[in-house]
Amino acid sequence: MKTLFLMVILTAFSFLLSAKDYTLESPSGKVQIKVAIADQISYSVLLDDRVIIAPSQISMEISDGTIWGKDAKVRKAKTTSVSQEITPVVQRKYAKIQDEYKQLTLNFKDYSLQFRAYDEGAAYRWVSAKDGEYKVNSELASFVFPNDCGLWFPEEESMYSHQEREYLREKLSDIGTERFASTGLLADCGNGVKTYISESNLMDYPGMFLRGCDKNDKALVGKFAGVVLETEQTSDRDVKPTKYANYIAECMGPREFPWRAIVISENDAQLVQSELIYKLAPECKIENTNWIKPGKVAWDWWNANNIYGVDFVAGVNTQTYKYYIDFASEYGLEYIILDEGWYVLSDIMQLEKDMDVKALIDYGKEKNVEVILWVVWKALDDKLEEALDQFQAWGAAGIKIDFMQRDDQWMVNFYEKIAAECAKRELLVDYHGAYKPSGLDRAYPNVISYEGVKGLENAKWSNLPDPEHNVTLPFTRMVAGAMDFTPGAMINRNKTNFNDVFTQPMSPGTRCHQLAMYPVFESPLQMLADNPSNYYREPECMEFLSAVPSVWDDTKVLAAKVSDYIAVARRSGDTWYVGAMTDWDARELELNMDFLGEGAYTIKVWKDGLNADKHASDFAQETLEVTSSSTVKVKMAPGGGWAAIIKKK
Structure with missing residues (x-):
């Protein structure tokens, strides 16, 4: 009887260890990740208590029959905080990148799960503690949405792809199980909030595509190419896989797997300013980088x-x-x-x-x-x-x-x-x-x-990329x-007189659209x-x-709406460079110059000419004086743009 009682206690204790919820908050508390450990592991992501990613199952099946994430029992849980400054060898947006997050590490028998909460998003990855050789048969990476959101969907026909796609506007419920897209993929969660799904630290593992599910599921699920067993070379440049294995990766010993990354924006400008993918990437492996010159x-x-x-x-x-x-x-x-x-x-x-x-x-x-x-x-x-x-x-x-x-x-x-x-x-x-x-x-x-x-x-062989595509790319x-x-x-043309010419190509949209x-x-x-x-x-x-x-020392997004318009100011040294672009709609913007320092500045402008709506190469120049309290009016033709250089007087 004592033995039976002890077994019941141990079973109940084991269940308490395995069936448990963990919550991880970003440094400001704005983003929350909730992890549920039960018969399956699931996670959800919240922004200010609003569900962005609903409970979503994740798992990884190993070749020995083990499924990481199934009937999992946490052996140890640890939360850490990181606040550091990254100095990129090659700048893109910033000379310095502030990297602040909280990390939850859950240790299991042969593996662990790491979750990171940033104020700009969330991420998770698997980490293996296994020795020797093993294969990853499959990975379940799911992203369940609380509603039927709109997507910017870079649809693919095959995983043999350049990944040069148009971003189709689709509803999640219309995707279905057979259609899939390359990453990153942008979803509209409503009320100005958008979610961008991609990956980082992609090393020694296949890249992630995203397929749809049944329309009632409101989910996107990872899709991965199998290990390539046979190929056929059909030209000097085309080497096509003709046979895939029924597993996706061959592994050796302990290792980290790619981060599944979710950028969350409350306004479209935040998408353009995000460096989450870079922050999640592995640190520099090159000792001497002095020779690298952008x-x-x-x-x-x-x-x-x-x-x-x-x-x-x-x-x-x-x-x-x-x-x-x-x-x-x-x-x-x-x-x-x-x-x-x-x-x-x-x-x-x-x-x-x-x-x-x-x-x-x-x-x-x-x-x-x-x-x-x-x-x-x-x-x-x-x-x-x-x-x-x-x-x-x-x-x-x-x-x-x-x-x-x-x-x-x-x-x-x-x-x-x-x-x-x-x-x-x-x-x-x-x-x-x-x-x-x-x-x-x-x-x-x-x-x-x-x-x-x-x-x-x-543009040498099609009517894309057009201005609407161009003002989608910064957000995708x-x-x-x-x-x-x-x-x-x-050579620039408007919507009605553009033509694709392979040896003397032109662009859809105006000259200043190109400069911007x-x-x-x-x-x-x-x-x-x-x-x-x-x-x-x-x-x-x-x-x-x-x-x-x-390359740039600083970046400010002055105006932004996905697929409609964008205006960005970037600083190099003491000089600012500004570009604004619109879709096929003529548009006027008012750009606040509050990013400037004290004193007076000279701004030299390249803008669409008065006849740019008819002759897209038409442009004009002007020089103005501005201060940090100034507002500059920008008028763009259909498919137009605006560019400027700002220097201290």
């Missing part, structure tokens, strides 16, 4: 090397690229790119007959212009060390690596391998044909930018990190996409483009 780039591919007014035949040849170097040098641009065509596509070590890369790099150094080399990932991987050693010996500044189109575990590891091997040789990396930033750029700050965005190159894709949109078109992208869109390696011959004809615009930096 800057602007004269880019050849968008304008098809279609220069004119010269005494040589334009094309992929040494003379043409010297012209690009001369242009970059004249306007203080730090880099040019040799894009597709400089090497024989079947062999990265064989130059095309009209190219002398070493001579171009040497010529660039004489002009204080560095050279970045475009490569297809598979051609590089086939001769990785030989090619990178050659690039280093030539004196190249970095690589633009393209067409990966995957984020399964093997490819995620390939990204890190490239970052590490390039860092050894002091080479920058710009990922194209790529998934979104998810922490690698903090661990390896030579990872200077990412594509993973439907950028300006698409750009929240994840650097965004190589490649702005700078000097430089303060609005974040990329430490920022392109000037158009033809240098066109830029030479636009000295007033080049006055702005030659001055505007690519």
